Amino acid sequence: MVKELGFDVQPYTKADLYLLADTLVRLTNRDRAEMDALAAPPDTLPQRVFAEAAKAYAGLAQTWPTLKYAHPSIKKSMFRRYLNYLGVTGYLNPFTNEAQVNTTVPAFQTPFVTCHEIAHQIGFAPEQDANFIGYLAASRYSDVRFRYAANFEMLLYTIRRLARRPAAVAHRVEQDAPRHPGRCAAHHGFL
Ligand SMILES: [Zn+2]
Numbered sequence: 540m541v542k543e544l545g546f547d548v549q550p551y552t553k554a555d556l557y558l559l560a561d562t563l564v565r566l567t568n569r570d571r572a573e574m575d576a577l578a579a580p581p582d583t584l585p586q587r588v589f590a591e592a593a594k595a596y597a598g599l600a601q602t603w604p605t606l607k608y609a610h611p612s613i614k615k616s617m618f619r620r621y622l623n624y625l626g627v628t629g630y631l632n633p634f635t636n637e638a639q640v641n642t643t644v645p646a647f648q649t650p651f652v653t654c655h656e657i658a659h660q661i662g663f664a665p666e667q668d669a670n671f672i673g674y675l676a677a678s679r680y681s682d683v684r685f686r687y688a689a690n691f692e693m694l695l696y697t698i699r700r701l702a703r704r705p706a707a708v709a710h711r712v713e714q715d716a717p718r719h720p721g722r723c724a725a726h727h728g729f730l
Pocket residue numbers: 629655656659666669729
Protein backbone atom coordinates (compact mmCIF):
# COMPACT_ATOMS: atom_id res chain seq x y z
CA MET A 540 0.00 0.00 0.00
CA VAL A 541 2.68 2.46 1.10
CA LYS A 542 4.83 1.63 -1.93
CA GLU A 543 1.89 2.33 -4.25
CA LEU A 544 1.90 5.89 -2.95
CA GLY A 545 5.56 6.24 -3.88
CA PHE A 546 7.17 5.71 -0.47
CA ASP A 547 10.35 3.72 -0.16
CA VAL A 548 9.98 1.15 2.61
CA GLN A 549 13.06 -0.08 4.46
CA PRO A 550 13.45 -2.26 7.53
CA TYR A 551 14.01 -0.12 10.62
CA THR A 552 16.43 -0.45 13.50
CA LYS A 553 16.18 0.49 17.16
CA ALA A 554 18.23 3.60 16.38
CA ASP A 555 15.69 4.61 13.71
CA LEU A 556 12.86 4.20 16.21
CA TYR A 557 14.66 6.29 18.78
CA LEU A 558 15.34 9.04 16.22
CA LEU A 559 11.68 8.96 15.15
CA ALA A 560 10.50 9.22 18.75
CA ASP A 561 12.88 12.12 19.35
CA THR A 562 11.57 13.92 16.25
CA LEU A 563 7.95 13.31 17.27
CA VAL A 564 8.62 14.67 20.77
CA ARG A 565 9.91 17.87 19.19
CA LEU A 566 6.95 18.07 16.78
CA THR A 567 4.33 17.51 19.51
CA ASN A 568 5.97 20.10 21.76
CA ARG A 569 6.03 22.57 18.87
CA ASP A 570 2.36 21.90 18.02
CA ARG A 571 1.38 22.11 21.68
CA ALA A 572 3.08 25.52 22.02
CA GLU A 573 1.28 26.71 18.87
CA MET A 574 -2.08 25.55 20.24
CA ASP A 575 -1.46 27.19 23.60
CA ALA A 576 -0.71 30.46 21.79
CA LEU A 577 -4.07 30.51 19.99
CA ALA A 578 -6.06 33.63 20.84
CA ALA A 579 -9.34 31.77 21.34
CA PRO A 580 -9.91 28.13 22.31
CA PRO A 581 -10.53 26.15 19.10
CA ASP A 582 -14.00 24.90 18.29
CA THR A 583 -14.04 21.24 19.21
CA LEU A 584 -17.59 20.43 18.10
CA PRO A 585 -17.46 17.02 16.40
CA GLN A 586 -19.23 18.24 13.25
CA ARG A 587 -16.63 20.97 12.93
CA VAL A 588 -13.76 18.48 13.32
CA PHE A 589 -15.36 16.15 10.78
CA ALA A 590 -15.69 18.98 8.25
CA GLU A 591 -12.04 19.91 8.77
CA ALA A 592 -10.98 16.28 8.34
CA ALA A 593 -12.75 16.16 4.97
CA LYS A 594 -10.74 19.26 3.99
CA ALA A 595 -7.52 17.59 5.17
CA TYR A 596 -8.26 14.71 2.78
CA ALA A 597 -9.04 17.14 -0.04
CA GLY A 598 -5.52 18.52 0.43
CA LEU A 599 -4.06 15.02 0.49
CA ALA A 600 -5.81 14.06 -2.76
CA GLN A 601 -3.94 16.84 -4.55
CA THR A 602 -0.73 14.86 -4.00
CA TRP A 603 -2.24 11.35 -4.02
CA PRO A 604 -5.47 11.29 -6.10
CA THR A 605 -6.23 7.73 -4.94
CA LEU A 606 -6.81 9.12 -1.45
CA LYS A 607 -9.75 11.23 -2.57
CA TYR A 608 -12.57 11.24 -0.02
CA ALA A 609 -15.48 11.48 -2.42
CA HIS A 610 -18.49 10.95 -0.18
CA PRO A 611 -17.96 12.43 3.25
CA SER A 612 -20.31 10.71 5.68
CA ILE A 613 -19.21 10.56 9.26
CA LYS A 614 -21.57 10.21 12.17
CA LYS A 615 -21.13 10.42 15.85
CA SER A 616 -21.23 6.89 17.03
CA MET A 617 -24.66 5.84 18.24
CA PHE A 618 -22.99 3.45 20.61
CA ARG A 619 -20.28 5.71 21.89
CA ARG A 620 -20.58 4.86 25.57
CA TYR A 621 -20.53 1.20 24.85
CA LEU A 622 -17.53 1.64 22.57
CA ASN A 623 -15.69 3.66 25.18
CA TYR A 624 -16.17 0.78 27.54
CA LEU A 625 -14.53 -1.48 24.97
CA GLY A 626 -11.73 1.01 24.42
CA VAL A 627 -12.56 1.61 20.77
CA THR A 628 -12.36 5.06 19.26
CA GLY A 629 -13.94 4.60 15.88
CA TYR A 630 -15.15 2.00 13.44
CA LEU A 631 -16.54 1.63 9.97
CA ASN A 632 -20.17 0.57 9.70
CA PRO A 633 -19.99 -2.22 7.08
CA PHE A 634 -23.65 -1.85 6.11
CA THR A 635 -23.65 1.83 5.29
CA ASN A 636 -19.89 2.40 4.79
CA GLU A 637 -20.09 5.33 7.22
CA ALA A 638 -17.18 6.15 9.45
CA GLN A 639 -18.31 6.21 13.06
CA VAL A 640 -16.22 8.25 15.43
CA ASN A 641 -16.56 7.93 19.16
CA THR A 642 -16.77 11.54 20.26
CA THR A 643 -16.47 10.85 23.97
CA VAL A 644 -12.74 10.30 23.55
CA PRO A 645 -10.71 13.35 24.70
CA ALA A 646 -11.38 16.15 22.22
CA PHE A 647 -7.72 16.56 21.30
CA GLN A 648 -7.65 13.03 19.86
CA THR A 649 -10.73 13.40 17.68
CA PRO A 650 -8.93 14.91 14.64
CA PHE A 651 -6.63 11.91 14.29
CA VAL A 652 -9.33 9.32 15.07
CA THR A 653 -11.53 10.91 12.40
CA CYS A 654 -8.73 10.82 9.80
CA HIS A 655 -8.01 7.19 10.75
CA GLU A 656 -11.68 6.24 10.21
CA ILE A 657 -11.84 8.05 6.87
CA ALA A 658 -8.84 5.97 5.75
CA HIS A 659 -10.87 2.82 6.46
CA GLN A 660 -13.79 4.35 4.62
CA ILE A 661 -11.81 4.98 1.44
CA GLY A 662 -10.65 1.39 1.39
CA PHE A 663 -7.66 0.89 3.71
CA ALA A 664 -8.85 -1.93 5.95
CA PRO A 665 -5.70 -2.88 7.94
CA GLU A 666 -5.20 -0.85 11.11
CA GLN A 667 -1.59 -0.01 10.25
CA ASP A 668 -2.60 1.30 6.82
CA ALA A 669 -5.39 3.41 8.33
CA ASN A 670 -2.93 4.83 10.85
CA PHE A 671 -0.46 5.69 8.13
CA ILE A 672 -3.01 7.34 5.82
CA GLY A 673 -4.66 9.07 8.79
CA TYR A 674 -1.27 10.38 9.82
CA LEU A 675 -0.54 11.66 6.30
CA ALA A 676 -3.85 13.53 6.24
CA ALA A 677 -3.74 15.00 9.75
CA SER A 678 -0.02 15.82 9.98
CA ARG A 679 -0.06 17.84 6.75
CA TYR A 680 -3.18 19.82 7.47
CA SER A 681 -3.06 23.54 8.24
CA ASP A 682 -5.11 23.22 11.47
CA VAL A 683 -2.59 22.75 14.28
CA ARG A 684 -5.00 20.55 16.26
CA PHE A 685 -4.79 17.96 13.48
CA ARG A 686 -1.00 18.07 13.43
CA TYR A 687 -0.81 17.81 17.22
CA ALA A 688 -3.23 14.87 17.36
CA ALA A 689 -1.36 13.09 14.55
CA ASN A 690 2.10 13.59 16.03
CA PHE A 691 0.90 12.70 19.53
CA GLU A 692 -0.69 9.43 18.37
CA MET A 693 2.36 8.53 16.33
CA LEU A 694 4.58 9.28 19.32
CA LEU A 695 2.54 6.90 21.50
CA TYR A 696 2.75 4.29 18.79
CA THR A 697 6.53 4.69 18.53
CA ILE A 698 6.97 4.57 22.30
CA ARG A 699 4.98 1.36 22.37
CA ARG A 700 7.30 -0.09 19.73
CA LEU A 701 10.31 1.02 21.73
CA ALA A 702 8.81 -0.52 24.85
CA ARG A 703 9.28 -3.90 23.24
CA ARG A 704 13.00 -3.04 23.19
CA PRO A 705 15.01 -2.17 26.31
CA ALA A 706 12.65 -0.49 28.79
CA ALA A 707 15.01 2.35 29.69
CA VAL A 708 14.94 3.80 26.16
CA ALA A 709 11.16 3.99 25.99
CA HIS A 710 11.04 5.47 29.46
CA ARG A 711 13.53 8.19 28.52
CA VAL A 712 11.48 9.22 25.48
CA GLU A 713 8.25 9.21 27.47
CA GLN A 714 9.72 11.55 30.07
CA ASP A 715 10.35 14.18 27.38
CA ALA A 716 6.90 13.80 25.84
CA PRO A 717 4.25 16.46 26.44
CA ARG A 718 1.60 15.61 29.01
CA HIS A 719 -2.02 15.90 28.09
CA PRO A 720 -4.73 15.95 30.73
CA GLY A 721 -7.40 13.34 30.26
CA ARG A 722 -5.24 10.98 28.25
CA CYS A 723 -6.27 7.42 28.84
CA ALA A 724 -4.37 4.43 27.55
CA ALA A 725 -7.63 2.53 27.03
CA HIS A 726 -8.51 4.88 24.19
CA HIS A 727 -5.56 3.73 22.16
CA GLY A 728 -6.64 0.18 21.64
CA PHE A 729 -7.13 0.79 17.93
CA LEU A 730 -3.50 1.61 17.24
ZN1 LIG B 1 -9.14 1.44 12.72
